Amino acid sequence: MSQNRVGVDLDKSLGYLLKEASSALRAAMEEVLRPLGMSVTHYSCLELLAQRPGLSNSELARGAFVTRQTMNVLLQALEREGYVTRPAEAPVGKVLPARLTPRGRRSLEKATVAVRSVEVGMLAGMTETEQSDAFRILRSMIHSLRDGNDGA
Amino acid sequence: MSQNRVGVDLDKSLGYLLKEASSALRAAMEEVLRPLGMSVTHYSCLELLAQRPGLSNSELARGAFVTRQTMNVLLQALEREGYVTRPAEAPVGKVLPARLTPRGRRSLEKATVAVRSVEVGMLAGMTETEQSDAFRILRSMIHSLRDGNDGA
DNA sequence: CAATGTATGTCAGAATCCTGACATGAGTCA
DNA sequence: TGACTCATGTCAGGATTCTGACATACATTG
Numbered sequence: 001m002s003q004n005r006v007g008v009d010l011d012k013s014l015g016y017l018l019k020e021a022s023s024a025l026r027a028a029m030e031e032v033l034r035p036l037g038m039s040v041t042h043y044s045c046l047e048l049l050a051q052r053p054g055l056s057n058s059e060l061a062r063g064a065f066v067t068r069q070t071m072n073v074l075l076q077a078l079e080r081e082g083y084v085t086r087p088a089e090a091p092v093g094k095v096l097p098a099r100l101t102p103r104g105r106r107s108l109e110k111a112t113v114a115v116r117s118v119e120v121g122m123l124a125g126m127t128e129t130e131q132s133d134a135f136r137i138l139r140s141m142i143h144s145l146r147d148g149n150d151g152a
Numbered sequence: 153m154s155q156n157r158v159g160v161d162l163d164k165s166l167g168y169l170l171k172e173a174s175s176a177l178r179a180a181m182e183e184v185l186r187p188l189g190m191s192v193t194h195y196s197c198l199e200l201l202a203q204r205p206g207l208s209n210s211e212l213a214r215g216a217f218v219t220r221q222t223m224n225v226l227l228q229a230l231e232r233e234g235y236v237t238r239p240a241e242a243p244v245g246k247v248l249p250a251r252l253t254p255r256g257r258r259s260l261e262k263a264t265v266a267v268r269s270v271e272v273g274m275l276a277g278m279t280e281t282e283q284s285d286a287f288r289i290l291r292s293m294i295h296s297l298r299d300g301n302d303g304a
Numbered sequence: 305c306a307a308t309g310t311a312t313g314t315c316a317g318a319a320t321c322c323t324g325a326c327a328t329g330a331g332t333c334a
Numbered sequence: 335t336g337a338c339t340c341a342t343g344t345c346a347g348g349a350t351t352c353t354g355a356c357a358t359a360c361a362t363t364g
Contacts (some may be wrong), residue, residue: 009257010199010355014274014287015271015273018290019174019177019217019288020294021170021174024293024294024298025167025293025297027297046188047162057312057314058311059210063162065171066351067351067353068312068313068314069313069352070351070352072313072314073350082349092361093313093359094312094313094358094359094360095359116169119165121296122297123157124296126289130285130288130292134166136282139169140277140278141249141286142172142176144277145270193320209342213351218322219322219323220344221322221344222320226313242342244329244330245328245341246341247329247341247342247343248342
């Protein structure tokens with residue numbers, strides 16, 4: 001039980017806490033999306049397309065934090081099932097802009113309601129100040145991690 | 153560009169930001185662990201064992217946010233390579249307490265240095281107050297998500 | 305104009321992780 | 335004591351995601 005090691009005490013590690021929170025969020029989202037037969041990546045793709053129609057496969061992949069290969073197989077499935085359309089030929093370059101079909105929009109609406117309940121539940125226990133703090137702090141973490149800070 | 157939809161605006165979604173931060177953290181950790189031939193789960197397992205020797209397979213799985221089946225194959229590999237030991241028979245029940253070998257401890261030390269640099273980098277851009285806010289807020293999120301708040 | 309670098313869509317194979325299932329051991333309760 | 339519930343370790347199969355690779359299209363640069 002003695003702490004004679006100069007380690008990363010997990011209870012005091014922001015990284016561990018971040019992973020824990022992210023894991024809990026993912027679990028909560030999977031739980032509400034499962035009845036709709038939708039995975040988190042699936043939902044993310046639809047939500048991205050609703051907000052920014054015409055996004056390409058690669059852009060969707062970056063937005064959903066998966067590789068473009070993974071997003072491609074998902075898009076092909078969504079296309080086959082009629083939730084998404086892509087032109088047969090690229091208007092410019094190789095980029096194929098994707099768009100939601102009416103069916104895709106309908107499907108997304110139910111999912112959005114479910115996901116928003118998770119988001120609201122997460123915000124519920126926080127004051128207004130804490131909420132804006134949360135945004136600022138998470139953005140700060142992302143910035144630090146992206147620019148490869150070495151802490152020197 | 154018009155927002156005539158009552159959706160979850162991703163730029164203003166705490167959930168999306170959390171996922172983004174977690175993704176960035178994972179990428180940063182993978183980057184510093186790759187030269188050591190170690191994955192994030194791999195490292196998590198060793199770190200957990202260093203801090204709480206004798207943890208069982210299932211407990212390690214929960215601590216590293218994977219299933220016990222996944223942790224089991226990892227533990228078998230670590231055991232085969234001499235980083236971890238488990239008794240052949242359970243002292244009590246079916247629980248096999250795992251422990252680091254000296255080799256495992258040596259391997260972990262390098263990884264800890266690498267991972268700590270990521271953690272420090274993440275904390276560097278934040279004031280003392282922001283750091284404690286970050287802990288409090290993340291814990292609040294975890295709590296809300298676990299208890300399945302429906303936001304009503 | 306040619307060469308180079310960067311980004312894209314896509315295919316194929318491999319690695320990772322999970323779901324389902326089973327037997328076993330411990331605790332609870334009547 | 336016996337039935338029941340729960341947690342554990344482990345095996346097998348399947349789903350998901352990634353890495354590697356290739357051809358192509360655009361932008362930049364000399």
